[in-house]
Amino acid sequence: MKSPLLKRVLTSFSVGFDAAPSCVVHAPGRVNLIGEHTDYNDGFVLPCAIDYHTLVAAQPRDDRLVRVVAADYGNKLDEFSLDAPIKPLTAGDMGWANYVRGMVKMLLDHGLPLRGAELAVAGNVPQGAGLSSSASLEVAIGQAFKTLQGFDELSATEIALLAQKAENRFVGINCGIMDQLISARGAAGHALLIDCRSLDAAPVHLPDDxxxxxxxxxxxxxxxxxxxxxxxxxxxxxxxxxxxxxxxxxxxxxxxxxxxxxxxxxxxxxxxxxxxxxxxxxxxxxxxxxxxxxxxxxxxxxxxxxxxxxxxxxxxxxxxxxxxxxxxxxxxxxxxxxxxxxxxxxxxxxxxxxxxxxxxxxxxxxxxxxxxxxxxxxxxxxxxxxx
Incomplete structure (x- = not known):
């Protein structure tokens, strides 16, 4: 983990909420070594998670409001209620918020008893480069609520599937499961051979040199x-x-x-x-x-x-x-x-x-x-x- 990124998300949280978070979680970006466009054809892919991440600092609220600040967008704030329909934003400079909103909606639709939260988000996964900064953000939001509320029953694979639904149904990109699954289930020192039909994932060691x-x-x-x-x-x-x-x-x-x-x-x-x-x-x-x-x-x-x-x-x-x-x-x-x-x-x-x-x-x-x-x-x- 690159410490400047951790410092940035903690600073953003402090600026946005005048407090310290109760937890910080991470989700990595990914690079696919081989197996391109095979995932949505129920095929095989061989990605590895990389040491570039999205971090989410979080603390619970006593009400049903979710407030999110984005360190990478000048600490812009988005807020929405868990008791009202969660809809996409259309403003050009708030596109990042739709990945957060979409993931929260999918967690709710999954039947999880979410509570309000304050979240700060920062990342160093290069955007627009094909390294899955969006999947990293979606998975990190899911991991933040899991950690914050102790949803131990929510598996890494389930987080990945909900993140994919957020991208497909809320953001509108008809992606396969690879990006979210490797972000949720990556293994240090290994690529994962993923069967995108069964979601079985076998670690494949990369030579150390x-x-x-x-x-x-x-x-x-x-x-x-x-x-x-x-x-x-x-x-x-x-x-x-x-x-x-x-x-x-x-x-x-x-x-x-x-x-x-x-x-x-x-x-x-x-x-x-x-x-x-x-x-x-x-x-x-x-x-x-x-x-x-x-x-x-x-x-x-x-x-x-x-x-x-x-x-x-x-x-x-x-x-x-x-x-x-x-x-x-x-x-x-x-x-x-x-x-x-x-x-x-x-x-x-x-x-x-x-x-x-x-x-x-x-x-x-x-x-x-x-x-x-x-x-x-x-x-x-x-x-x-x-x-």
């Missing part, structure tokens, strides 16, 4: 919301064509054999999902065996599939992957990570190569806006909990 390098392209992901929903609709159309609940249930042989009258674009979307599922299973085996050469091959194939079949990369992202792969060679791999259309690249590489990778990116890459990339060296982190 391997760095998780995240490079923010500085390309804002302006199309991701609408295009994300379009990709999901295309995948659902392909599943209907094959007569299955989800593309998880189609293997590559059947994909090709029963292609029939399927629209070419929809077929390519389906091909990405079907092949990405298998790559994710293979990647978990490769990591468990410390086979970084094989992991790199799978990451390269994943990126090519996202670029050519799913069409969610952009030239700047492709360039970053090429630069990183030129440094890493066969000692690891690089690929786009996240929803697409900008955001971040993730690389797995030996710690000894990190400086060379930084140098190459600084020398060879500029975003279309002229900005340099931002590089984060991360470590697999534990999931949400009290501090």
């Amino acid at each position: 391997v760095a998780v390098l995240i490079v923010h392209s500085r390309v804002k992901r302006g199309l991701v919301d609408s295009e994300y929903n379009t990709r999901r609709q295309q995948c659902e159309a392909a599943a209907r064509h094959y007569g299955v609940p989800a593309l998880r249930d189609v293997d590559e042989a059947r994909l090709l054999a029963e292609r029939g009258s399927l629209d070419e674009r929809v077929f390519r979307r389906a091909r990405h999902i079907v092949t990405e599922n298998q790559r994710t299973l293979d990647a978990a085996e490769a990591l468990a065996a410390n086979d970084l050469r094989r992991m790199g091959e799978l990451m390269a194939a994943s990126h090519a599939s996202m670029r050519d079949d799913f069409e969610i990369t952009v030239p700047a992202i492709d360039q970053l992957v090429e630069i990183l792969q030129g440094v890493i060679g066969t000692a690891g791999g690089a690929r786009m990570t996240g929803g697409g259309f900008g955001g971040c690249v993730v690389a797995l590489l030996p710690e000894a190569m990190v400086d060379a990778a930084r140098t190459a990116i600084e020398a060879q890459y500029r975003a279309p806006s002229g900005e340099a990339a931002t590089v984060y060296v991360c470590h697999p982190s534990a999931g949400a909990g009290p501090i």
Whole structure:
């Protein structure tokens, strides 16, 4: 935990409520090592939680009012009653509050006897980078009420599912379960191989001398919301064509054999999902065996599939992957990570190569806006909990 972040959330709480909180909780962001857009197709993903977090400082109230201050938005205040319908805000500078409101509404709808609370929120998960700052916020709010009111029966998986509902039904982003589940259930030193149908999660140890390098392209992901929903609709159309609940249930042989009258674009979307599922299973085996050469091959194939079949990369992202792969060679791999259309690249590489990778990116890459990339060296982190 980065102590400046803790200091910031405590200061924000003091400024907002002239008191000290009774608890502070955290929830991490995440990076997905492989398995992109497979989660809402009931498939497999291999993310790890990262050591960038959302913190929530909290204390109970004696009434039914929830008051929230956002340290990252000039200590702006939102407040609402638990006894009135909780509705989204439409003001442009209060978008953050909808993730809080949505999560509180889902906790209420789940039947939890919530009491009023005062909350301060601060985070250092980069926003708009595909590292799941929104899921981190939702899970942190759920964890805050769990800790504050002693909801021991509320499991990490249930918090994740409620956070997903908040994003789907309240915020309006039709995301899968991966982001919220890894934030709630991450394991220090490990990625998690998550079966997005059963929600089983198996820890996969990352070699101790391997760095998780995240490079923010500085390309804002302006199309991701609408295009994300379009990709999901295309995948659902392909599943209907094959007569299955989800593309998880189609293997590559059947994909090709029963292609029939399927629209070419929809077929390519389906091909990405079907092949990405298998790559994710293979990647978990490769990591468990410390086979970084094989992991790199799978990451390269994943990126090519996202670029050519799913069409969610952009030239700047492709360039970053090429630069990183030129440094890493066969000692690891690089690929786009996240929803697409900008955001971040993730690389797995030996710690000894990190400086060379930084140098190459600084020398060879500029975003279309002229900005340099931002590089984060991360470590697999534990999931949400009290501090």
